[in-house]
Amino acid sequence: MFESLSDGLQSAFKSLAGKGKLTESNMRDGLEIVQKSMLEADVSYSVVQDFMGQVSEKALGKRVLLSLRPNEELVRIVHDELISILGPVDSSLHLKSEGPTIIMLCGLQGSGKTTTCGKLSQLLKEQDIKPMLVAADLQRPAAIEQLHVIGRQLDIPVYSEADNKDPVKVCQNGVAKAKAEGARVVILDTAGRLAIDDELMAELAKIDKKVGPDQVYLVVDGMTGQDAVNSAGAFNDALELDGVIMTKLDGDARGGALLSVKHVTGVPIKFIGTGEHFDALEPFRPEGMASRILQMGDIVAAAREA
Amino acid sequence: QKTRRTLNTDIRDLFKSEGRLVDDTLLNELFAKLIRTDMGIGPAETIRDDVATRLRGRVVHFEEVVQTITEQTRTMLQQESTELRLADTGPTVILVVGVNGSGKTTSIGKLANHLHQAGHKVVLGAGDTFRAAAVEQLTVWAGRIGCDIVTGKPEADPASVAFQCVEQAIATGADIAIIDTAGRLQTQTNLMQQLEKIRRVVEKKIEGAPHEVLLVLDATAGQNAISQARGFSEAAGCTGIVLAKLDGSAKGGVVLPIREQFQLPVKFVGLGEGVEDIAPFDPASFANALFSE
Numbered sequence: 001m002f003e004s005l006s007d008g009l010q011s012a013f014k015s016l017a018g019k020g021k022l023t024e025s026n027m028r029d030g031l032e033i034v035q036k037s038m039l040e041a042d043v044s045y046s047v048v049q050d051f052m053g054q055v056s057e058k059a060l061g062k063r064v065l066l067s068l069r070p071n072e073e074l075v076r077i078v079h080d081e082l083i084s085i086l087g088p089v090d091s092s093l094h095l096k097s098e099g100p101t102i103i104m105l106c107g108l109q110g111s112g113k114t115t116t117c118g119k120l121s122q123l124l125k126e127q128d129i130k131p132m133l134v135a136a137d138l139q140r141p142a143a144i145e146q147l148h149v150i151g152r153q154l155d156i157p158v159y160s161e162a163d164n165k166d167p168v169k170v171c172q173n174g175v176a177k178a179k180a181e182g183a184r185v186v187i188l189d190t191a192g193r194l195a196i197d198d199e200l201m202a203e204l205a206k207i208d209k210k211v212g213p214d215q216v217y218l219v220v221d222g223m224t225g226q227d228a229v230n231s232a233g234a235f236n237d238a239l240e241l242d243g244v245i246m247t248k249l250d251g252d253a254r255g256g257a258l259l260s261v262k263h264v265t266g267v268p269i270k271f272i273g274t275g276e277h278f279d280a281l282e283p284f285r286p287e288g289m290a291s292r293i294l295q296m297g298d299i300v301a302a303a304r305e306a
Numbered sequence: 307q308k309t310r311r312t313l314n315t316d317i318r319d320l321f322k323s324e325g326r327l328v329d330d331t332l333l334n335e336l337f338a339k340l341i342r343t344d345m346g347i348g349p350a351e352t353i354r355d356d357v358a359t360r361l362r363g364r365v366v367h368f369e370e371v372v373q374t375i376t377e378q379t380r381t382m383l384q385q386e387s388t389e390l391r392l393a394d395t396g397p398t399v400i401l402v403v404g405v406n407g408s409g410k411t412t413s414i415g416k417l418a419n420h421l422h423q424a425g426h427k428v429v430l431g432a433g434d435t436f437r438a439a440a441v442e443q444l445t446v447w448a449g450r451i452g453c454d455i456v457t458g459k460p461e462a463d464p465a466s467v468a469f470q471c472v473e474q475a476i477a478t479g480a481d482i483a484i485i486d487t488a489g490r491l492q493t494q495t496n497l498m499q500q501l502e503k504i505r506r507v508v509e510k511k512i513e514g515a516p517h518e519v520l521l522v523l524d525a526t527a528g529q530n531a532i533s534q535a536r537g538f539s540e541a542a543g544c545t546g547i548v549l550a551k552l553d554g555s556a557k558g559g560v561v562l563p564i565r566e567q568f569q570l571p572v573k574f575v576g577l578g579e580g581v582e583d584i585a586p587f588d589p590a591s592f593a594n595a596l597f598s599e
């Protein structure tokens with residue numbers, strides 16, 4: 001797949017070389033390959049369509065300025081457009097100066113919420129802020145214990161209630177305790193849920209309403225496919241999202257779902273997770289992600305060689 | 307600023323009741339629907355081109371095209387049997403592998419219950435000694451089912467836990483030992499080698515074991531699942547797939563190219579977080595669900 005993509009790119013760019021300007025017809029092959037690359041990277045189909053429309057519009061609008069290398073110009077336009085869509089950069093947790101700042105993590109099952117609670121805590125600890133974790137996942141077997149293990153590893157307090165069946169109450173009680181103890185940050189670890197699970201989505205919306213978290217982050221698995229538009233859409237409809245964290249980008253997943261999530265939610269991408277350990281959290285950088293999604297290295301090389 | 311949620315439309319929407327001409331526009335729309343199942347460009351092009359060859363220029367009805375596509379995918383997914391390969395004598399060993407959070411531990415719980423209900427004596431091996439409370443999680447499942455579990459100390463060598471689990475299965479006359487492993491990404495060479503070691507240790511104890519190596523894939527995964535199937539097959543010799551989380555809106559279409567490239571059959575599908583939420587894979591209903599709303 002990969003080689004054929006690069007080969008195809010090269011011939012597409014060859015056909016552009018020396019044309020002097022980008023026209024709808026001479027861009028077609030190049031754009032088609034960009035489109036394929038994005039689909040292979042798991043960007044949702046509808047999002048790819050929108051993106052291609054935007055890019056060709058931009059390219060056509062600029063054609064008078066182009067002279068020597070239309071192929072490189074097309075790549076630059078694609079790259080710049082991706083970066084601008086993925087931005088702006090904002091990895092601040094927007095901590096309040098008074099009272100505890102409440103951060104809530106939500107997402108599908110297994111996306112990495114609980115681990116990310118630990119990672120955010122580590123980040124805060126580095127700034128001499130001791131957060132409190134609240135175990136609001138009352139669904140998954142041993143979820144509470146998992147959070148306690150993380151709390152012990154990081155030496156931070158974890159609030160949990162053994163017999164309470166109502167996550168809304170647990171969050172309220174946890175936040176009250178945090179206030180009483182003067183914690184500056186509270187992080188709510190919620191249960192994983194499916195976007196189509198109306199009952200659990202309503203429960204999440206209830207936590208949002210009754211507990212009023214200051215920052216709500218959607219945690220998305222970096223390996224997610226086309227369904228990202230649906231799931232992110234459902235979380236976005238149920239909650240006031242403030243940011244997105246994409247996990248498991250330490251492997252070879254291209255992470256195109258991030259573009260879908262960004263398209264649907266419009267909120268900033270805060271961090272990416274790059275491992276299982278607590279220090280494996282990086283502020284989001286659009287440039288790196290744009291290259292990763294498009295395998296930009298290959299594409300740029302193909303454009304140069306053509 | 308919230309953008310309007312993109313809605314999934316049914317293939318049905320593409321066709322007016324009086325039928326539609328099969329032309330480029332329609333083929334593109336069809337391609338979009340195929341891509342949305344996560345089957346990837348290759349299979350989507352194959353199916354689209356097949357529809358074009360058969361039906362281009364004709365006015366068709368929804369049922370006609372869906373039938374064509376469903377037949378095509380069902381053929382792609384044709385497999386001999388979803389039955390687990392059980393040992394002729396002595397315990398059967400099932401090793402369960404996959405990337406982080408795909409649904410391994412939960413699938414083990416459900417599978418163990420399925421086998422327990424069928425009258426097998428099952429023992430679980432808590433081979434994930436890394437993730438926080440992974441052992442406790444599997445212990446909860448063992449309790450729900452009422453089966454034995456072998457655990458090691460946190461940070462213990464997973465291969466030694468696997469070894470003890472197989473030993474206990476033999477000693478107690480259990481029929482089936484199911485071994486959990488920590489989630490890992492297929493690109494992590496050291497961790498992948500650890501799976502090879504677990505295999506070797508188990509094989510030393512019982513010839514021909516592990517009899518099944520099940521790769522748990524998350525149905526929401528996209529094209530990276532192909533890389534997962536390749537990496538885990540190479541390191542652990544996978545014999546089948548459990549497609550977890552198929553109860554959501556994701557279609558799990560990536561098993562099509564995986565089937566094509568690695569001949570890996572899907573054996574079970576996961577349909578929820580409850581103890582009963584697992585079912586043997588059925589190509590026909592899977593193919594039908596791929597293209598329903």
Ligand SMILES: Nc1nc2c(ncn2[C@@H]2O[C@H](COP(=O)(O)OP(=O)(O)OP(=O)(O)O)[C@@H](O)[C@H]2O)c(=O)[nH]1
Pocket residue numbers: 107108109110111112113114115116137140143190191192193247248249250272273274275276280406407437489491
């Ligand atoms: N490689 C890698 N693994 C990760 C990353 N983030 C989380 N994980 C792993 O993914 C798995 C699931 O993580 P959890 O934090 O339990 O996910 P969760 O969203 O809380 O899961 P549920 O509560 O069951 O919905 C664990 O094995 C984590 O160690 C990451 O950035 N990279």
Ligand SMILES: Nc1nc2c(ncn2[C@@H]2O[C@H](COP(=O)(O)OP(=O)(O)OP(=O)(O)O)[C@@H](O)[C@H]2O)c(=O)[nH]1
Pocket residue numbers: 109110140192194404405406407408409410411412413434437440487488489490522550551552553554575576577578579583
């Ligand atoms: N809806 C749904 N959720 C599932 C299914 N299978 C697993 N889950 C959930 O997905 C999350 C992760 O499942 P685990 O079984 O812990 O996954 P794992 O692969 O063992 O994770 P690690 O050991 O951390 O790599 C949990 O919240 C499960 O309840 C399924 O078929 N449907």
Ligand SMILES: [Mg+2]
Pocket residue numbers: 113114115137140143189190191192
């Ligand atoms: Mg969790």
Ligand SMILES: [Mg+2]
Pocket residue numbers: 410411412434440486487488489
């Ligand atoms: Mg597990």
